[in-house]
Structures are given as structure tokens and as C-alpha cells.
Amino acid sequence: MAIRDKLSGNEAVAVAMKQINPDVVAAFPITPSTEIPQYFSNFVSNGEVETEFVPVESEHSAMSACISAAAAGARTMTATSANGLALMWEMLYIAASCKTPVVLTVVNRALSGPINIHNDHSDSMGSRDSGWLQFYGENNQEAYDNLLMALKVAEHPEISLPVMNCYDGFITSHAVENIELIEDDKVKAFVGEYKPSQYMLNSDNQVAVGPLSMPTHYFEQKRQQAESMRKAKDVIIEVSKEFEALTGRKYDLFESYKLDDAEVAVVVLGSTAGTTKHVVDQLRDKGVKAGMLKLRIFRPFPAEEIAEAIKDIKAVAVMDKCDGFNAKGAPVFTEVRSALYDYDTKPAMVNYIYGLGGRDVKTDDIEKVYNDLLEVVKEGKVEDPYRYLGVMEEQ
Structure with a gap:
């Protein structure tokens, strides 16, 4: 039976993260996404998850830590908004080019300037060609559901790309709505155990991540990255059908x-x-x-x-x-x-x-x-x- 609750969009995403129990969450606060790491850090301190929570000094550092953790083989997540996403800019491209399946919740907020803390899509639309997949949700239920599906798509062996879970700041992030949560055990079964094929801490198959790439290889690496993005459409449809079978909630492109x-x-x-x-x-x-x-x-x-x-x-x-x-x-x-x-x-x-x-x-x-x-x-x-x-x- 589904669990009926009343949650804000940010609460719903934090609960989804708790149910997933990722290996690493590295985050820095910025309105209106601050509540996500705040709620999640409470789950960490209360012992409700086993996640290594890394409070950092900036959003650039948050994404840097997430890339490092994902490259090491850890299931990794974070959240940000607006200027925080802009400060991650350099690292967004590196996360995608290194094919690290980080899941980033973007609580959409106007990108300065002038300084404005309210909602529009200039932040995530500005990063639309950084190599990340982008999901957009209409309401709290979709913010929750999309996060679960985004993780499964990101970690799919034919994709291995980072994903943004986007929804509107304050309108969705802070408004409380009725929501149907999935039971913890079903969430864990749906996302599965993360088993990367290549990662830095695998002593049996050692790899380098983010090395200098000369003209002899760079072009082919970018082509491979683009091919993964093309394949993602079919994987999104496949994962959405699995989700519908689990919950009865139908999603498509x-x-x-x-x-x-x-x-x-x-x-x-x-x-x-x-x-x-x-x-x-x-x-x-x-x-x-x-x-x-x-x-x-x-x-x-x-x-x-x-x-x-x-x-x-x-x-x-x-x-x-x-x-x-x-x-x-x-x-x-x-x-x-x-x-x-x-x-x-x-x-x-x-x-x-x-x-x-x-x-x-x-x-x-x-x-x-x-x-x-x-x-x-x-x-x-x-x-x-x-x-x-x-x-x-x-x-």
C-alpha cells in the first residue's frame, strides 16, 4: 500500500533520498534548495541513513566532491539553485564528461542579476548543454517520483550520465501538498544496488578519471558522451514503464x-x-x-x-x-x-x-x-x- 502524506517538494525529495540511502551527499545551502540538505542532514544525524554527508564551503566544492565520490564508485547526490548552480558551472561539464552518474536536484530560481530569489528557469536552462540529462516536475509528487527514476536512469550501464531533477522554487519546493510515497523496501528494490563497471577504487580494474585528453582521443570521448545522451531517451521510457508497474503513475517524455x-x-x-x-x-x-x-x-x-x-x-x-x-x-x-x-x-x-x-x-x-x-x-x-x-x- 502506498504511504499517504502531506509534504513540501523539498521534504518529498529529502524523503526520497533517505529511502535511497546514497553513499555520499555533498552540499552547500542556497535558497530555495537549502531545505533538502538540511532535512537530509537530520536523517544522517539521527542514524536513519548510512550516508557520508559532506558539508562544503561552496557549490563548486559540492559538485567537485560529488564527482570524486562518484568516480570512486559511490552513489552520490546533491541539490542547489540559481547562483549555486552557476558556481558549479565548470564542474557540471567535468561531471558529464567523466560520465559520473551524480543526481542533482535543481530547485529552479532566477539567475542573478539583478539579485532575485524567486522562481524562473534561467538556472537550469543556462546549463542545458552541459551534458546533463534534465527532468522537470510539475508538482511535489513529480519531484519525488522523478528523483527515483532519475537515479535509475543515471546509473543505467548504457548511460552513466549525471541528471538534474528540476522543479519550481517556492511554488513546488515550499508548498505542502498531498503525496503518495512508496514503501522503503520497494524504493530500494526499484533503484537497485549500484554496481559501477569502472571506478577508481576497483583494484582489479584500475582506471584514471579526468586525465588530460589530447587531440588523438578527445573527439572520440565527446562522441561517446553524446551517444549516451541519445540512448537515454529509450532508457527513460523503459524506467518510466517500470515505475508505472510499481505505482500506477504513468510518465513519458x-x-x-x-x-x-x-x-x-x-x-x-x-x-x-x-x-x-x-x-x-x-x-x-x-x-x-x-x-x-x-x-x-x-x-x-x-x-x-x-x-x-x-x-x-x-x-x-x-x-x-x-x-x-x-x-x-x-x-x-x-x-x-x-x-x-x-x-x-x-x-x-x-x-x-x-x-x-x-x-x-x-x-x-x-x-x-x-x-x-x-x-x-x-x-x-x-x-x-x-x-x-x-x-x-x-x-
Whole structure:
């Protein structure tokens, strides 16, 4: 029987970590992810886990310690947000290139400057091409579930890449919701015992991790890293099916919500998906064929699957909770539009930058997006594909 509880997103992730009982957690506090290592350190001090908890002097040091531990063969986890993730920047690339399956919970927060402690996706989107897999959760249940699946994917012998478990700061991290936890023994059976094939403390098969790589080998090593990322999509689907068999909760690369017959649709990720579903239901009651695609996996990017899901829709709005600063659209928009490039049939598409620095996103805002899409369908063209939602324009 599932365990029913009421937890914040951060509590739920800390409980999942306790159930996993990793070998090493190295962490440094930063709002709004601070509670995760705080809760987990209590589990350590109370003897509820056998984890070696390493308090360090910075986020750069936290990721450095995690890489070292994982390279030594330890199951390793940590958490951070915003500027903390930015301070890890150098080490993110090293973790991925060394193929160390570290699991990092990123509690999404605006990346300075100006200094802002509230939610948007500029931190994890800024690191989208560092070689890490990226999972995004809508709510507390998904934050918990995704962590369990992320670990199993990361440690899969054909992948062995680090994974970010991302969810929205304060909105998900601190809000308390009903949640269904899995029993401890079932969690342990699901993630299994970590048995790396190569690690530094294996005296029978000694390896070097992170050595100088000359032009004779570097190119091939990066190709191998990229191939693991490509394979990850199938492994994510496989692990998600195992999770569904265990819990009854179905996950895929993305969630389609009333998309099959939709004429207008929104592509979104994170907590805003919940608001969008409510608006879709209201519009459906009015006879509007509205739908939504909620991205769960951003790396590897499920381009073909997304294109097939939306290619016959008349107009699509892609929502980005960060700006791209390339003057041609933000990260999710550019990748979704690129996925449709080779299709003869494709929707009219617009990009909305929204919610930066924690700006509220209300049902009225999302309804405006759908109304704009209906106008695009009516006019048969897109006047300006690059738009801002809820910004205070200068008068």
C-alpha cells in the first residue's frame, strides 16, 4: 500500500533520498534548495541513513566532491539553485564528461542579476548543454517520483550520465501538498544496488578519471558522451514503464493533455502546467478545442515525439520561463520550432517569455495566450512570434 502524506517538494525529495540511502551527499545551502540538505542532514544525524554527508564551503566544492565520490564508485547526490548552480558551472561539464552518474536536484530560481530569489528557469536552462540529462516536475509528487527514476536512469550501464531533477522554487519546493510515497523496501528494490563497471577504487580494474585528453582521443570521448545522451531517451521510457508497474503513475517524455483533437495548444514545463490544465478545461467547456503539451524531459530533447504530437495543430504557443537573449526566441521555443523543420505540415508558432523573477502567472494570463492563438488561426498569420506575457510595458 502506498504511504499517504502531506509534504513540501523539498521534504518529498529529502524523503526520497533517505529511502535511497546514497553513499555520499555533498552540499552547500542556497535558497530555495537549502531545505533538502538540511532535512537530509537530520536523517544522517539521527542514524536513519548510512550516508557520508559532506558539508562544503561552496557549490563548486559540492559538485567537485560529488564527482570524486562518484568516480570512486559511490552513489552520490546533491541539490542547489540559481547562483549555486552557476558556481558549479565548470564542474557540471567535468561531471558529464567523466560520465559520473551524480543526481542533482535543481530547485529552479532566477539567475542573478539583478539579485532575485524567486522562481524562473534561467538556472537550469543556462546549463542545458552541459551534458546533463534534465527532468522537470510539475508538482511535489513529480519531484519525488522523478528523483527515483532519475537515479535509475543515471546509473543505467548504457548511460552513466549525471541528471538534474528540476522543479519550481517556492511554488513546488515550499508548498505542502498531498503525496503518495512508496514503501522503503520497494524504493530500494526499484533503484537497485549500484554496481559501477569502472571506478577508481576497483583494484582489479584500475582506471584514471579526468586525465588530460589530447587531440588523438578527445573527439572520440565527446562522441561517446553524446551517444549516451541519445540512448537515454529509450532508457527513460523503459524506467518510466517500470515505475508505472510499481505505482500506477504513468510518465513519458512529455504529457499530452487534451491534445488529440486540439486546434490550439500550449507547450510548457514546470508548475505552470497545472494552471494551464485548468484553463484548458474551462476553454473546452466553452467549445474551444484547446490542448497542452507538458515537457517532462528536456535533455535529451524528444524532438521527433514532440513534432508528431503537435504537427497537425493549427497554432501553438511555447512558454519559456527564461529569456534566450538571442533576439530570436528562448530555449524551449527554439528547440520545439527546430523539431518541426522537416515537416511539411506544421503549426503557426509563437513564443511567450513569462514569469521571470517569480512574476505571478494567473489563469487570465494563460487564457490570453489561448485567445491570441485563436486570433492567429483566424488571421492565418503570426505578426510577431516573440512576445512577453505579463510584463509592465513602458507607457
